[in-house]
Amino acid sequence: VGSKSIDKPVIFMKILNDESLVVVDSETTIRFFNKDNLELKSGFKVGIKHKRYSSQVMTVSNDGEYFATLTTDCKESKLFNTESKQMITAVNRHHGEVSCVGIDPLSRYMFSCGDDGKTFAIDVKTGKLLFTLPPHADTINDIAFSKNGNWVAIASYDRKISLFSLVTMTPKNKLKVHAAPVMKVKFFHKNKLISIDKKSSAIIWNIYSGKVIQR
DSSP, rough: OOOOOOOEEEEEEEOTSSEEEEEEEETOOOEEETTOOOOOOEEEOOOOOOOOSSSSOOETTSSSSEEEEOTTTSEEEEEEEETTOOEEEEEESSSSOOEEEETTTTEEEEEHHHHHOOOEEEETOOOOOEEEEOOOOOEEEEEEEEEEEEEEEEEEETTEEEEEEETTEEEEEEEESSOOOOEEEEEEEETTEEEEEETTOOOEEEEETOOOOOO
């Protein structure tokens, strides 16, 4: 279809609800492109340099109104409004480094995950702490949301996956079958979750029963 050169390493890409393509580089320069012809629509520079690409150090909400990022030293996560380009809040509650960030599909919460195994949920409009997810014993490597925004999954170095319902605001399951640290999780159709560990073993789960569908 087309191609576009970016000067710095690209660390994040996403097609938004309005069909535009957002691209973020390693110095947190955010560019919004027309996805059909790759013409630049808008953009701005934040100037936070990233060296940690193994986890999601940057994310943009589906509606393109908010973005979250780790700081250069990974001591804080920050939430910004893309229209005003102003910071809404900085999360400095972690004991140790922040490992990854996420914004739910309905743009309600920004999640800040850390090497301390903790996940804090922040209201994207007010920047206030709303709740915390059940902690893990080790670093959180990835965070994923179901398409409808009803579920959040947390993958950890402790080899476990936490499932949390954003509808009832209650923990659902802690999935404990992996023999190695869980590095990635992703929801897909028909209430399924796939998880991949450090030894490249993949497991497909039923999120309601917590049972393994396939290895």
